[in-house]
Amino acid sequence: MQRIARLSAHLNPTNPQMEESAILERVNCRAKGGAPGFKVAILGAAGGIGQPLAMLMKMNPLVSVLHLYDVVNSPGVTADISHMDTGAVVRGFLGQQQLEAALTGMDVVVIPAGVPRKPGMTRDDLFNINAGIVKTLCEGISKCCPNAIVNLISNPVNSTVPIAAEVFKKAGIYDPKRLLGVTMLDVVRANTFVAEVLGLDPREVDVPVVGGHAGVTILPLLSQVKPPCSFTPEETEYLTKRIQDGGTEVVQAKAGAGSATLSMAYAAVKFADACLRGLRGDAGVVECAFVASQVTELPFFATKVRLGRTGAEEVYQLGPLNEYERAGLENAKRELAISIQKGVSFMKK
Numbered sequence: 615m616q617r618i619a620r621l622s623a624h625l626n627p628t629n630p631q632m633e634e635s636a637i638l639e640r641v642n643c644r645a646k647g648g649a650p651g652f653k654v655a656i657l658g659a660a661g662g663i664g665q666p667l668a669m670l671m672k673m674n675p676l677v678s679v680l681h682l683y684d685v686v687n688s689p690g691v692t693a694d695i696s697h698m699d700t701g702a703v704v705r706g707f708l709g710q711q712q713l714e715a716a717l718t719g720m721d722v723v724v725i726p727a728g729v730p731r732k733p734g735m736t737r738d739d740l741f742n743i744n745a746g747i748v749k750t751l752c753e754g755i756s757k758c759c760p761n762a763i764v765n766l767i768s769n770p771v772n773s774t775v776p777i778a779a780e781v782f783k784k785a786g787i788y789d790p791k792r793l794l795g796v797t798m799l800d801v802v803r804a805n806t807f808v809a810e811v812l813g814l815d816p817r818e819v820d821v822p823v824v825g826g827h828a829g830v831t832i833l834p835l836l837s838q839v840k841p842p843c844s845f846t847p848e849e850t851e852y853l854t855k856r857i858q859d860g861g862t863e864v865v866q867a868k869a870g871a872g873s874a875t876l877s878m879a880y881a882a883v884k885f886a887d888a889c890l891r892g893l894r895g896d897a898g899v900v901e902c903a904f905v906a907s908q909v910t911e912l913p914f915f916a917t918k919v920r921l922g923r924t925g926a927e928e929v930y931q932l933g934p935l936n937e938y939e940r941a942g943l944e945n946a947k948r949e950l951a952i953s954i955q956k957g958v959s960f961m962k963k
């Protein structure tokens with residue numbers, strides 16, 4: 615009976631009467647029965663990205679505990695996801711007063727919280743709303759799980775990552791290896807579009823995408839595609855433009871109903887899974903991410919990084935660029951510098 619009472623309390627994960635000790639006992643009990651794994655929180659879990667991301671994370675065998683936090687609708691999403699017969703224990707958290715409980719003890723925190731674009735907007739137009747959201751969430755991370763690996767999805771990534779870094783510095787817990795801006799969707803798109811042109815299976819294609827995550831700052835290195843191949847100048851122009859404008863293509867197709875959510879959830883899980891494999895100690899886990907970097911003169915830049923037990927343990931150099939890519943790099947750096955500075959200035963106000 616006691617067991618049933620505990621489980622029914624869990625049906626309303628935000629039930630204030632549910633004692634923390636009972637929750638922890640149940641979670642520990644389930645975690646013992648399941649495979650050992652990592653604790654992952656999704657902040658913004660009820661959103662367009664958050665929901666499919668929560669579903670895919672619940673399917674990941676490396677996850678033992680999944681915390682779903684949002685300022686709206688997280689109880690419903692939690693009840694729904696928790697019925698999936700996979701190993702991870704799911705708990706929901708609603709509203710700012712439950713942020714600390716959502717974050718305590720987490721190994722990885724994935725952040726897709728914030729407003730998306732509508733047609734005609736740039737990612738930078740989201741700055742005024744999303745900067746404050748990211749700041750608050752990162753303050754929570756500083757306090758409750760300062761050693762967690764943070765995967766930051768909220769736009770504009772080119773500015774929100776510098777904001778997060780400043781929050782962590784202020785709290786005295788900043789470790790650049792653990793703060794990763796998610797640019798995986800650019801890589802996913804690049805692999806898909808390049809595979810279409812080459813007539814290959816996208817799973818066989820690997821395109822490094824460097825720089826940042828907005829317009830010309832998204833710089834696909836088509837000269838470094840694997841398997842080795844070459845493109846005509848027209849193909850290079852078409853592919854570069856399509857990869858840079860991939861987000862806008864989706865925003866326009868959705869016609870006011872938001873931006874990429876499903877492909878982003880896929881990309882976010884692909885990236886989070888790489889982080890988890892790195893945490894587990896797997897060798898040779900390499901993905902692109904927007905991180906603190908000395909590859910260029912800018913303090914942040916996206917390149918391939920090696921993911922390990924402590925986060926982005928190695929940041930790779932750009933490798934040889936052709937003339938087209940060198941010109942693209944100069945454009946990307948100009949715009950990136952402004953976006954990074956905007957994030958830093960927001961925190962210095």
Ligand SMILES: NC(=O)c1ccc[n+]([C@@H]2O[C@H](COP(=O)([O-])OP(=O)(O)OC[C@H]3O[C@@H](n4cnc5c(N)ncnc54)[C@H](O)[C@@H]3O)[C@@H](O)[C@H]2O)c1
Pocket residue numbers: 657658659660661662663664683684685686726727728729730731740744747750751766767768769770771796797798799800827872873874875878
């Ligand atoms: N990095 C990338 O490649 C990439 C790709 C796609 C979208 N995005 C960005 O991801 C963000 C989310 O997009 P979406 O389509 O899921 O938007 P959405 O509006 O569907 O969902 C956002 C969720 O965040 C929640 N939220 C708002 N304020 C919050 C707070 N203070 N704490 C916790 N949750 C909060 C909302 O309640 C909502 O559920 C946007 O900024 C979008 O531009 C980034």
Ligand SMILES: O=C(O)C[C@H](O)C(=O)O
Pocket residue numbers: 730731737769799860861862864865873874
């Ligand atoms: O384009 C957007 O606003 C969302 C996201 O950054 C994307 O690349 O799809």
